[in-house]
Amino acid sequence: MPFVLSNTMSKTIQQQHQELSKALHYHAVRYYVEDSPEIPDAEYDRLMRQLLELEEQNPELVTVDSPSQRVGGAPLDGFTQVSHEVAMLSLDNAFDDDELRAFYKRMQDRLNQTELGDFSCEPKLDGLAVSLMYEDGVLVQAATRGDGTTGENITQNVRTIAAIPLKLQAKATQAVSRCVVRYSCLKRALTS
Known part of the structure; x- marks a missing residue:
């Protein structure tokens, strides 16, 4: 969806939002993708807080590609x-004690061991x-x-x-x- 500038929004606020967004995107790529940050984490966090405050006060600035809506940098296309x-x-699952015992038995057989040690069960x-x-x-x-x-x-x-x-x-x-x-x-x- 294209960004539409509100008639009541100051151009200075829009420019500030664009500059913050551009800076945050640049530094996110340096940090998350290239592993070569140019600014300390605290400075990045400060810039993000400024952007979030600006968007909170001016919700019409929030777009789907805003750094406030992303985690890190954009993924790269293509996979090898x-x-x-x-x-x-x-992962395997068990819904009751019988299924858990059957799983334990399968692991014993597969690994050819009678004692398997401790298990941790978590929601799947x-x-x-x-x-x-x-x-x-x-x-x-x-x-x-x-x-x-x-x-x-x-x-x-x-x-x-x-x-x-x-x-x-x-x-x-x-x-x-x-x-x-x-x-x-x-x-x-x-x-x-």
Whole structure:
């Protein structure tokens, strides 16, 4: 939907909004996609707060491509295939004690072990399974589960997700995670 300037809106406010939006987009790409920030996080947060205040006072400024409506930078188009070093298996579910015992038995048989250690049970949320590969604590690759052995390289896209660390304190090599969008956020995005 094209941006239409309200007759009552000051051109100075519109210009300020455009300048803030442009600066925030530029710095988000530097931080999330290129991993080469040019300003401290506190400065980025200050700019974002200014934009949010401006949009709160002037709701007609809010557009679907405003930095206030995004998480990080825009994902890049096109994907290459990635072979997983360790197969990414699908999550399983159990709805009662019998199904949980059957799952435990299948794992014992598959791994040829009688004791499997502790389990953690959580609600199963729909989302995108992602493998995150780190070298010396730095994110070097992110891939979808795909068929479990081959997925799609989504490294640049994942760099736009602020909740995924680009650098770890630990020297972990791989983390498997699930990207989930809350329904309220999805609904807001679909109605914008």
